[in-house]
Amino acid sequence: MTMTIANSLDDVLSGLANGARPIAGGTDLVVGSRQGKGALPDHLIAIDRVHELATIDVGDAGTRIGSGVTHATLMTNPTVVDSFTAIADAAALVGSPATRNVGTIGGNVMNGSPAMDTGAPLVVLNARAELRTLESTRLVHLDELWVGPGRTSAQKNELCTALVIPQQPESSGSAYVRLEYRRTMEIAIVGAAAAITLDDGIIRSAHVALTAVAPTILTVEGLAPLIGKPVDETTLATVAELASEQAAPISDLRASERYRRQMIGVMASRAVDAAARRAGGETLSVPVNRALGVGAQS
Amino acid sequence: MAVTDLPEFIRADGPDKVTGSGRYTADMTLTGQLVAKFKYGGVSHGRITRLDVTAARAIPGVFAVLTAADVPDVRYSYGLADRTLFATDIIRFEGEIVAAVAAINADIAQQALDAIELDIEMLEPVVDLEAAIADGAPLVHENIDSYEVTGDTPHSGNVATHSSISMGDAEAAMTNAATVVTSRYLADASHATPIEPRAVIAQWEGDKVTVWTSTQVPFDARAGVCETLELPTSKVRIIAPHLGGGFGGKCGAHFEPHIAALARVAKRPVKLVFSRWEEFIAPDRRREAMIIDVTTGVDADGHIVARTGEILLDNGAYMADSSFFAQAAAMHVAGPYVIPNVHIDAKLIYTNHQPSGSVRAPTAPQGCWAVESHTDEIAKAIGMDALEFRRKNIVTSASTGCVGQTYDEIGLDQCLELATTSAGWGTELPEGEALGISVGWWPSFAAPAGAYAKLHGDGTVQVITGASECGTGSVMTLRMLAADEIGIDETAIELIYQDTGAAPAGPGSSGSQTLFNHGRAVEKASQMVADQLRELAAAQLEANAGDIVLENGAASVAGSPAISIPIVELAAASETGELLGSAAADAIEWPEITGSTCLGEQGFSSWLAPQFSCHVARVRVDADTGVTRVLEVHAVHDSGTILNPVAAHGQVEGGVMMGVGQALTEGTRYDERGHQLNAGLLEYKLQTIADAPTITTQFVEIFTNNAGPRGAKGLAEAPNVATCGAVNNAIANATGVRVRQLPMTAERVWTAMNNPEAST
Structure with a gap:
């Protein structure tokens, strides 16, 4: 086995062209290998020192979050916290401080787990993954990228270099809420992200995506009836119902199918409520799980 | 404090x-x-x-x-x-x-x-406790009758040992009771989970x-x-x-x-x-699953008149050190209450699960959780406040408990008052929050232990002990005892421990015995050194040895501190250049019990220097999800004299945290063939520091005769006893429903709230 430390993006792309696999924080790859999920690749190329992958740039096309940006950065970066709060909510819930300091958003996205916390926020914010090779660059919608649990449509020689997120309209807000049994070192039992744009308190657009209830991050369909309505008990109940209906959860050690199906409704309505409150100018601290008060110290 | x-x-x-x-x-x-x-x-x-x-x-x-x-x-x-x-x-x-x-x-x-x-x-694997004792059940040990038996271990079929405690006539008293309450509780198995495999x-x-x-x-x-x-x-x-x-x-x-x-x-x-997976599946030590059925009769005034119980404990495949578990569980289901008529049967049952063995206060967290939940159910049934009901029924100084042991001065009543006052029992709380009370108890154990003490010519001391330091800090407390006896600063004391090639034998770190037993030996060995110092000083100061005071590194005559001899000079001037002490802890007589019978006697009916506690938990339940957070635990303990307050607070805080884990998230899951499904730290969920409640600790310090050094009782296990029960009672007070299976996971709480018939 070889491990090469790349100093530039070209190093990385050349390495991938020659069959190496990228490693950033290693929080999935190394841990998975130790758990026997799969052997480490024969050739690894470390991308954590490639500085151009670790920047957050605001441009005309939207905000470009480098794939090497860590969860620790995402949860505190002012652009992310102000404009794409759901991503900050999610990043702040990932693992432990150690995981967040080395784990990256690119690694999260390309690992393709349906339980990834940053996935649903990226979907509701209409993010696209930037995939590069030595020769080409393309932008792929995430629902086209994720094709199954742990599987993506990216080619072996493509590196995810960034997540590109369009600028959100005025009076927009987003939030990510998840069910957790403890407050750190936790993995989503179920989770939901929402992005809401308001017009004088009335919903102008609504996007909801769900974590850990299907083989990939699931986008909730049929939210059109919410448009033109205020965020109230009725609209939140509609969201909960749609989420519960469309979820395809499994029973496992973490929860039964029945409980997950009920909980995804609760999480989805909480996410919409929190996103709408943020859209209305209210400040809810990151992560919103804590701001909602469950378990907060009194 | x-x-x-x-x-x-x-x-x-x-x-x-x-x-x-x-x-x-x-x-x-x-x-x-x-x-x-x-x-x-x-x-x-x-x-x-x-x-x-x-x-x-x-x-x-x-x-x-x-x-x-x-x-x-x-x-x-x-x-x-x-x-x-x-x-x-x-x-x-x-x-x-x-x-x-x-x-x-x-x-x-x-x-x-x-x-x-x-x-x-x-x-065919034996995995169900009730099926295991049914007629025709496959046997875990076909040749059990050929095994060598030690102690009072009545066994047959898949029953590894059977214990019952009886006092009075429970059946008759139950018939005459004004109110009878019956409860069933199930506890899943759990693990010790030390960070070091x-x-x-x-x-x-x-x-x-x-x-x-x-x-x-x-x-x-x-x-x-x-x-x-x-x-x-x-x-x-x-x-x-x-x-x-x-x-x-x-x-x-x-x-x-x-x-x-x-x-x-x-x-x-x-x-x-070991890998973490091996740490989960291979040791013959895990906390046993239990089925607990308990019935209590109370009179019209709210006094408990009778209690009966049936307890089934999952022994797993082998005994390890579990022979006392049935009797210990029976004692916990009886509880620290004055109950004149008791009959409790407990069976330790072989299954094809990992063997059960000592985990911090074996049988107590589950037994206490069940009986303290039951206690609140009784109080509710007769319309009495849970605090008032306990005031009426708990054991106090000079009262006689469930197996006929009459107590010396004990502080359970003070624990109850201090913990409920600290928590603000009776005050209004925000929606979704509530308090819950639980009282607990645990014995101390006297065991043989020895120690050596050596005062070197340079004034430093080596204490050689069979004690083990598993994190409790109790071995560290041994230095304080030696320093105090010899009159020198504890930093001059070096401990040699955890080496059978150097030290006299002792129980090590088990059963809250480190300070209790090794402490008494160290104290005595140090006194032997101190006695020699007094003799040497007496000769030089022309005084009686009995009048020599050893303190601050010097010997002086009582009342004349101005004239003193440094201890280092006395040691150096001795014939051998060092002073030696070696001693064994004295045997302690166990308290008597009268009026009761105990089958399967394993030394757990009469409790030496019993420790008492009251925990009051404040929880918040998220009604939509069943997720429960423990916000505060107010823990008050009677563990006798507290010699090392920092370590004592650490023990209580650690015990409470372990209890919160057992209460909410820690439970082993098995498939139908008896394999562990969550043998890893991702799916076996320990609590983390971020989950820690605010823990307020107080001690009721009562000097206890027949106890450890200077009236100290044990402390390491007692804080792990009462937390689960307090959390369940708080959940019940917050939600109006009772969760009957441990751990009380979010899904179990939610199920109890939304579909009580489906919850077990």
Whole structure:
């Protein structure tokens, strides 16, 4: 086995062209290998020192979050916290401080787990993954990228270099809420992200995506009836119902199918409520799980 | 008292552990050392039809492959000698060791495991407690009648031991009771989960073996090696480097004999380090699952008049040290209450699960959780406040408890008042929040222990003790005792411990006994040194030895501190240049019990220096999800005199946190064939620091006769007893529903709230 430390993006792309696999924080790859999920690749190329992958740039096309940006950065970066709060909510819930300091958003996205916390926020914010090779660059919608649990449509020689997120309209807000049994070192039992744009308190657009209830991050369909309505008990109940209906959860050690199906409704309505409150100018601290008060110290 | 008000106390082992310079067993490397790995049965119940290690032995780099055929044919375990080092014929749980290999590296050791040819005929596993004692149930031990029996261990079929405690006429009293309440509770199994997985290294020199091991009990580990490998005590030395936690799970001998046997055959040092998965499945120590049925009758005034109970405990496949569990569980279901008529039956049942064994206050968290939940159900049934009901019924000084033991001065009533006052019992709380009360108890244990003390010519002291420091800080407290007796600063005291080659035997760190027993020995050995100092000082100061005061590093005559002799000068002037003391702790007489009968007596009916506690938990339940957060725990303990307040607060806080985990998230899940499904830290959810409630600790310090040094009782286990019950009562008060299975996971709370019929 070889491990090469790349100093530039070209190093990385050349390495991938020659069959190496990228490693950033290693929080999935190394841990998975130790758990026997799969052997480490024969050739690894470390991308954590490639500085151009670790920047957050605001441009005309939207905000470009480098794939090497860590969860620790995402949860505190002012652009992310102000404009794409759901991503900050999610990043702040990932693992432990150690995981967040080395784990990256690119690694999260390309690992393709349906339980990834940053996935649903990226979907509701209409993010696209930037995939590069030595020769080409393309932008792929995430629902086209994720094709199954742990599987993506990216080619072996493509590196995810960034997540590109369009600028959100005025009076927009987003939030990510998840069910957790403890407050750190936790993995989503179920989770939901929402992005809401308001017009004088009335919903102008609504996007909801769900974590850990299907083989990939699931986008909730049929939210059109919410448009033109205020965020109230009725609209939140509609969201909960749609989420519960469309979820395809499994029973496992973490929860039964029945409980997950009920909980995804609760999480989805909480996410919409929190996103709408943020859209209305209210400040809810990151992560919103804590701001909602469950378990907060009194 | 807030921790910040306490006197500063520096642990001798603290800087090493915090900076990383301290060495644990897994950190050690010996020249030529081999890697050990175990071949596990992998099935919970099966018959070995073929076991061939020829191919494994032939692999280059493999130095030893052992099976039952390669070690003495010895059956061991207290109570019933039901176990051998390696499976002989029947595999009785998935983590049972069939063979052990030692190889030059981990890869080759794994290759050797893979090359072992093992055929197993599957047998029907026994996994359900009630089915296990039904007629015609398959037997976990077919030949149980041939096993050697120790102690009062009534057994038959899958019942490993049966204990009942009886006083008065419970049946008649129940018939006459004004109100009768019956409850059923189920507790899942759980684990000790120390942060350090087990590690063992063995090295032979000639016919003597030294074993470095992550044990809480070096002398028990030595006894286990000697018994199973048929070696004399003098040929086995056990050394425990720094220990990364134990919580009872590292009691007993477990893998020291296997590694010593491997090293003898391999003629090289052999090292074993467990993976976290092995740490979950292989040890014969886990907290037992239980089914608890309890019925209580109260009179019109709300006094308990009778209690009956049936308890089934999951013993798993082997006894380990569990022979007292049935009786201990019966005592906890009886509880620290004045109950004139009691009949409780408890059966410890063999199953094809991992063996149960000591985990911090064995049987108590589950038993207390059940009976304290039941207590609130009784109070509710008669319309009485839960605090008032306990005030009326708990044991107090001079009262007689459930097995006819009459107590000296005890502080349970003070614990109850202080904890409920601290928590603000009765005040209005925000929606979704509530308080819950639980009282608990736990005995102290007197056991033989010895100590040496040496005052060197330079004024420093070595205290050599059989005590073990598994994190409780109690060994550190031994320095304080010695310093106080000899009159020098504790920083001048060096402890030699966790080495059977150096110290007199003792119970180590188990059963909250470290300070209780080793402390009394250290105190006495130090007094012997102090007596010699007084004699030497008396001669120089022309006074009576009895009038000599030793303090601040000097000897002086009482009342004349101005004229003094430094202790260092006295030591140097002694004939041998050092002063020696050696002593054993005195035997302590156990309290009497009258008016009761106990079947299956295992030393758990009469409680020496009993400890009492009251925990009040404040919880917040998220009604939509059932997620419960414990916000506050107010813990008040009567553990006698508190000698080391910093360590005592640490014990209570750790015990409460362990209790919160057991209450909410920690439970082992099994498939229908008896395999653990969550044998890892991702799915077996411990609490984290971020989940920690605010813990407010107080001590009711009552000097206790027949106790440990200076009136101290034990403390390490007691804080782990009452938390689960307090949390359940708080959940019930917050939601109006009762959760009947431990741990009270979010889904179980939610199910109880939304579909009470579906919840168990």
